[in-house]
Amino acid sequence: MTSTYFNGMEAVPFDPDSDGLAFRHYNPSEIVMGKTMAEHLRFAVCYWHNFVWEGNDPFGGQTFERPWFPADTMDLARAKADAAFEMFRILGVPFYCFHDHDVRPEGDSLTESRDRLNEIADYFEQKMENGPKLLWGTANMFSNRRYMAGASTNPDPDVFAYCASTVRTCMDVTHRLGGENYVLWGGREGYETLLNTDLSRELEQMGRFLSMVVDYKHKIGFTGEILIEPKPQEPTKHQYDYDVATVYGFLKRFGLENEVKVNIEQGHAILAGHSFEHEIAMATAFGILGSIDMNRNDYQSGWDTDQFPNNVPEVALAYYEILKGGGLGKGGTNFDAKLRRQSLDAEDLIASHVGAMDVCARGLKAAAAMLEDGGLEAARDARYAGWATADAQAMLADGATLDGIADRAETAELDPQPVSGQQEKLENWVNRFV
Amino acid sequence: MTSTYFNGMEAVPFDPDSDGLAFRHYNPSEIVMGKTMAEHLRFAVCYWHNFVWEGNDPFGGQTFERPWFPADTMDLARAKADAAFEMFRILGVPFYCFHDHDVRPEGDSLTESRDRLNEIADYFEQKMENGPKLLWGTANMFSNRRYMAGASTNPDPDVFAYCASTVRTCMDVTHRLGGENYVLWGGREGYETLLNTDLSRELEQMGRFLSMVVDYKHKIGFTGEILIEPKPQEPTKHQYDYDVATVYGFLKRFGLENEVKVNIEQGHAILAGHSFEHEIAMATAFGILGSIDMNRNDYQSGWDTDQFPNNVPEVALAYYEILKGGGLGKGGTNFDAKLRRQSLDAEDLIASHVGAMDVCARGLKAAAAMLEDGGLEAARDARYAGWATADAQAMLADGATLDGIADRAETAELDPQPVSGQQEKLENWVNRFV
Amino acid sequence: MTSTYFNGMEAVPFDPDSDGLAFRHYNPSEIVMGKTMAEHLRFAVCYWHNFVWEGNDPFGGQTFERPWFPADTMDLARAKADAAFEMFRILGVPFYCFHDHDVRPEGDSLTESRDRLNEIADYFEQKMENGPKLLWGTANMFSNRRYMAGASTNPDPDVFAYCASTVRTCMDVTHRLGGENYVLWGGREGYETLLNTDLSRELEQMGRFLSMVVDYKHKIGFTGEILIEPKPQEPTKHQYDYDVATVYGFLKRFGLENEVKVNIEQGHAILAGHSFEHEIAMATAFGILGSIDMNRNDYQSGWDTDQFPNNVPEVALAYYEILKGGGLGKGGTNFDAKLRRQSLDAEDLIASHVGAMDVCARGLKAAAAMLEDGGLEAARDARYAGWATADAQAMLADGATLDGIADRAETAELDPQPVSGQQEKLENWVNRFV
């Protein structure tokens, strides 16, 4: 079925001179550093913020009125899918993402929930024939009260088992729909208070669970990536997947660093005290960059604001790190962003994404121009040029000892003199491109 | 020489009923859970805040007037040592800590700096005959302008080499003085801007350097622990040793997780978005708890305020995690705390430590009472009791698969029901002891 | 009707030696500084967190199961009231607080909503015969979608008018029930983005509205206080009643500083970057201290966590400022605190309040002991003693001029010498009492 929710709106055109709704910067087929913008950016629209969230916040109830609400029947779930795929078409995005919980009403039992997901996946398969692909699927293991104390880290082993079933079902569906990745966000894998928490035990449970997820991926022949999405807190006081460095340590501990990557969200980076580009650069350094959730968090609001990106200079720095790291691979740019709850209209859903896609396109183009210009990399190389000498390299090689280096330093009476770090000049340089 | 700075003040007595300067709670020989309080707490006074810092802050200059300032000659360095050991005596602390930079003026050359440290170490050896032991030594590789862009992570390999000499000297002195640990705080191991930073390269440099430090420890037969002190930022925008979880990942990456532990500071935990007890619990879970820097950070000031601890309930929770983790081992409770810059008097130096030691003593006693009561652990055990069954354990054992568990969950139509987490009751329970 | 929700639980006794549920510190009739603890503390239980909130958070749905949920009929509203008054009895609190929205389902029209509130007020009147009094009433003008862009500051004047009716109804009911105060919390009086906001206009609307509220109070002869509750943000990006100092400026601007006071919440103080005692001290300095909402905010979570207070040293400092300021007057100690969403049980509702009341009692007693001891005030007086001289006083008096004072300073070649601020000693001193 075609949804009438968007009144048959045409696909949004690329038209830099338009006065109306149009892409001014995102031209999917435009070549940037040898690939189309579409191939670089791999945009995805998320299901949850756009089609599920009703506009509630902690101090207020529903503000949005969508014809498929409350979506508690399979018919309404299909109506929701119709609207979703209609929006994907209007935006021309190549990908979308979902949780099981987003796309079908929960059943009265575990197996009914499973069966309903399979049923809606049948419907998606038809819809996807001419439409977008699945960037990633995931399981919502945080909203239902059964998960209030965690999913795989729950004190109740039945919840752990319940999660095994849920993840299996979601992985199966993701695999069937050709998903390019499977994501785990540990929304309640963490604690509210250490007073009732056995940290060590819960980390073991989580590591064990993830290992089984990886094994299952191989068993079913799923060739997508398994991704963890770091977040430091909210809803819990502390989440175990705090940030990229924490996740890396966790993966190393369980020997999974070559099996699992990260899905980095700008807003989560901010909440952890990092810039988005920092988290991307860290993931690149560790070899675990998977995908990104593009949004923005208000730097001065301490909760997850999930706003649409709108600051081009910041976005450019993120794509700069991505391009330097070799691009997004199987990952993509998923808009984990939601309308403000006062943005009531169907066209707000469209306009917000169009603006965000344009911001990303500008950021990508600026990042590519910076890389092609090469000024920043040349300055960086010059800064570390001293390390190119044989003596310097020897200090990093096997066989070097503190003793040996110290002797040499003392004999030479080294007195290294600092040189300017030129931060402001480099910032100015970036400003030529954004 | 005996310093006259404290006017020959008597050692501070334990006297709960005193109206004057006395320990009301810290009774070194009192037995708590089978050990003396002195053995549990292993208090140390730090050199830098007490004898080096002049009261400056970013908006103001020197406020303190000490007779050994500016301490730019070896004679003044000895006068400073006289005052320091006098203060250790008055407080009756069993340990102290220092950086090279704290105890001797820097020389005109690398070797002169080295020689001066050795010379002051001779002086310390005499002073330590009846006095406190060295909890740890460390090298200040962040104050001098040569370190402005990092120590082992510096873009200039000569700085790396300079650091090798400096650390060797400090480790040698620490070893000679019987130090129980050697600490590395990477004050400028991080970056100001990603624009001029090669993150991956710098992490490699830092890993290589630490590996050589560990090798050197073994070479010289130093049996103390090597400790890294996590801090997320300040002075740099981002420090590589962000928090305990990040350090753990770093150690795992370089295969050093059995060689290096952490020195956890309350204020640094706060700046990283964690509670102190969280960081201790994480280190315990990873098996890398080394020592603690006890202080407090104002939760609402975003810089390192390094105040003396004064909140007993918080301190009790920290010692609770320490006691649960088996105690401080070779580590101790070092007061990395400084007077407010308006606290000008010699007696402020004494009173601040007496108050802090009493706060720790109350915290320790409360923690021990909680453990001995056992209520908290009983509640925790009950919460996870479900995991004791064979079926539950099997899910965590080798051979378990997602598939197998999922099948079982679906067959059983599991429908786990949440139970109260009782956070408020547990908080009330804690309040009976603090 | 008597609710069976609490299974006929007895009133919680004062019994310091109890092993079970009992007050260990709150003894209502105990005399502290000439008044009973009940008179000092004036405890109130709030309706919203205890009887309305279902355990939802931004990432999860209902966790609590109460027999009166979803409370969408007048019968369920009465069942809810039965449980509420049962809980008030068990706790022995002298006061309670509510929003219109908490106590009756919203009607299909403005007047039906009004009439339902009046109807439930009739029911309350019966219940209050032997029970607690009303500390304050208030109107919920933030949950319904009509308020999504503000209440009195709404861009739609019909919302302003709607609010006038709603507040009149709530004030009438508060007056009828003998409420001691009427509170306005401007949950959405603020903005999401300056881009669509006319700040100046909205402040004018808000000032005008408040002036009419004050006039109406006098018209109906309500002798309680009108209170504004400051909060910096959440739900909105910026709330106009940011903190005590901001509210004071607002009141001065509209000439209402003698008509309106503040209801200060610990958690809101924290979110604004202040300590609770700071906000109380500021309100005292401005003469606008009205009442307090006692809770605690996690210092490291950037949203309104509304936890029960549990840190006695902090609570003691708050009551110290309150006692110094002359006490709470018509105000009280309202627990604007909610269970963690995992605390599912009826007894969690009771235990959380018992613990919180004990924490406040301990805080009050410590504060009183500090004041009676007088040490802190003596130190403070000594610090400012220089201002007692006639010359010093003259500088603050009318007629003093910069010129005259400058001449005198230069003639005397003043060279003021700083003296120790003794912060650590004062902190130690406080620790003798908490």
Added chain:
Amino acid sequence: MTSTYFNGMEAVPFDPDSDGLAFRHYNPSEIVMGKTMAEHLRFAVCYWHNFVWEGNDPFGGQTFERPWFPADTMDLARAKADAAFEMFRILGVPFYCFHDHDVRPEGDSLTESRDRLNEIADYFEQKMENGPKLLWGTANMFSNRRYMAGASTNPDPDVFAYCASTVRTCMDVTHRLGGENYVLWGGREGYETLLNTDLSRELEQMGRFLSMVVDYKHKIGFTGEILIEPKPQEPTKHQYDYDVATVYGFLKRFGLENEVKVNIEQGHAILAGHSFEHEIAMATAFGILGSIDMNRNDYQSGWDTDQFPNNVPEVALAYYEILKGGGLGKGGTNFDAKLRRQSLDAEDLIASHVGAMDVCARGLKAAAAMLEDGGLEAARDARYAGWATADAQAMLADGATLDGIADRAETAELDPQPVSGQQEKLENWVNRFV
């Protein structure tokens, strides 16, 4: 004398196509909305960060090597002035700013300090003949230890008197040099701990002092503005001039709201939890916008980072509010920004300002284009259009009562329906211009 510090560098040209050091956007004579860019922006270079700060931070010492350091003689003070005015010439800025403490070494007595300031002012007078004007002068009453407990709020009345002399001298010099404003930043007007602070008394002292400053301004015929610079904390735990709203309340309390305006700093706004444009909009609403200190604070560092502005979209929103508010008047755009301490070179001083001036120029032009386009204002007007009716206006007029409005609302059974706030569309709209 002409300083050789900048090696006779030419004035930086406006040359959008330059590959070297040039203004690409700041063209002083270009007309924007009827005025030149120079007239709109009124750039000023500050003395303190550029010519006084030695590169210290809390964990490290001097990094900069300037020939005039340590500037502890009048000859070195003149050499510093030579370099400063040379830099003003190279940048072509129309204004500069200074503290007394920046431009002359402190004397051995109050009057010697005064006389030295007068002497250096003579030197400035010569230098200013062809050069920049003074945007504002101010007194540093926070660096010397005598101010450690505050300036006008000091517990020692002699400090109050000392400040009277200091401010008189600085106002006299500012007046003599034709300064357009006189600024007071209360760096230590606040507290470290409430335990030793008499908040109420200190606020009275501060109000009295400011009143005398205003009187003195009139006495000497100074026609510039008196400006207070808000900052929430740092160096103190709490500063009384917390933010614009707090300062407004303070001015109202002492009847000074028509005599004193604010100098708003981006970094201080951030530290107070506000956006820069928020503070500007608030000041405009209160009629107290004076001048701006342009810089940027790292949103994730909790201290005053004072970086050069580099984010054009953010700067554009600030100038948008300024232009809407009628422009900067006697105020200007002062760069209260400092090099990173690794930026050692003379040319870093120049390049940083050139980049910042370009960022401001781009921001101004974007802001002007937005205003001239009118789209944002049209959307805002439409949002509040309902208030244009007579009925709506009557609700805000004298004579309106809560009662009357409530009656009308109930009779009409008002049921206001929300309309979209369109935040994302407006953000997209802004992105067309930045």
